[in-house]
Amino acid sequence: MTMEVYDQAYALARSLRNSESFKRLLQAEAVLIEEPTKWAQLQDVRHKQLEITAQQMAGKSIPQEKIDALDNMMNALLIDEQIRNYLLAEERFAQLLADVQKIIGEVVKDLKLLTENPEKDRA
Template identity: 35%
Template sequence: MNPYDHAHNLARALRESSEYKGLLEAKKKLEADPKNKEMLLDFRRCQWEMEKAKAFQKEIDEVTKRRMAQLAELVSANPTVQDYLMAEFRFGQVMADIQKILSEAVSEWFKAAAEFVVDNNE
């Protein structure tokens, strides 16, 4: 069997996995109430702003910290949003595990690619 056939089989297995089906079901429940979806989006926006500030080594202001704490409290008290986040985490873990397996299988390709990177400082 060629690699493309295996990839299609893997795609099918992912679609049929309990983790993916659980994610779709949790998403459906989340979207049934627009307030839940908006809460999650607010949480993610605030999370993104904090991550961006850290990446650029900027200090996170107190207003943003308080807002994040409030949003985290709201999210943790909402079972529908929590269920979605857990389903997302579980499926993300499956994807990360598969990525690791694939990366390890072709590790020589990564090594070769790293050897031939152009360094502008040389």
């Protein structure tokens, strides 16, 4: 029975790899990689996004100027058609992954430890 789950997981991975949204993402990435300056600019913005997210998750306050600067950088990148196409393809594939994760996540609804609020039960 367990092997069947793994077999289906591998089949899901193959389906994702063969999906139209993944193929479009690979194509958009290949085009963008051919433009090292654009690729580096996108990587720089992504690095800055991750830094801000990490700081927010750590409970640190982010200066509005830093957020505005990042927004301006991203808006400047979105003017470029190749970068915009890549980001749209990435967003579509991320949505597909999120949808699949949500479907798989339905399994944990049966686990009381993960789904019930012990504080609520004590009241």
